[in-house]
Amino acid sequence: MDPVTNQADAQRPGSLLLDEQLCFALYAAQRAVTAAYRPLLDELGLTYPQYLVMLTLWERDETTVKELAGALRLDYGTVSPLLKRLESAGLLRRERSLRDERSVRVTLTGRGEQLRDRAAAVPTTLAAATGLHGPEVARLREELWQLTARATKAAGR
Template sequence: MDVLALDQQLCFALYKASRALTSVYRPALAELDLTYPQYLVMLALWERDGREVRDLGRELELDTGTLSPLLRRLERGRLVRRERQAADERRVAVHLTAAGAALRERAIAVPLLPASRSGLTAGETAELRSTLDRLTRTVHRAA
């Protein structure tokens, strides 16, 4: 076995899988006028509205240089609004607008797409997600 063979690289297998899965989402997200990263922000806000920017960044593992332009575009699309905290103006909370909250209903079928296209059972999907979460935690701890 050649350890430098492309097909032996875990990173390449993850990269290909990520691109394939993201391509499954793309047409549905286009109908919602969202990019995949914007969709992730919306998922986090639909789960819990009014998050601080730094908390969103931490949860989504995005730095502020990446997250700020995403939020700006969502704000221009009138899906979210950013609000400085009165007690500490350095802190900014992100809130859904009425349009952003309403978009949730149109997005309800999006998470079902990967299951229908992956060929994995619900159990296999849960196991894969668990394995990937464990991989991520382990790599972060080692870094």
């Protein structure tokens, strides 16, 4: 949408114009951000979803598949193939829990831990590439989490 368009026009109730849809603005932003990450993650040998899995593991060291799926807001069927590929790459290990055989524990390997050092530059590099820094990133992230909470509530979850 043209940034000069006045706010009243941008908030017409019932508009079916593509550029006036919040969902499309979020979709376009998500695709653009993922594309900006791609060259950085290619250097690490990761896809964007795999990067999210690794971020979670670098934060937690060890977790269950169920906890990982919950943290990423994905279903088990989506997380399982990601874990299989990351395990094949030697970045993590999956093992059945000794206490509960229904539970599968996920842990980083030494190679997965080492990748963290190389990945440490990704957030700073992306911030520089987008021109988004500090307070602006924090504000945008907070607004998106608020939208996520509201949409989740509206979806009845």
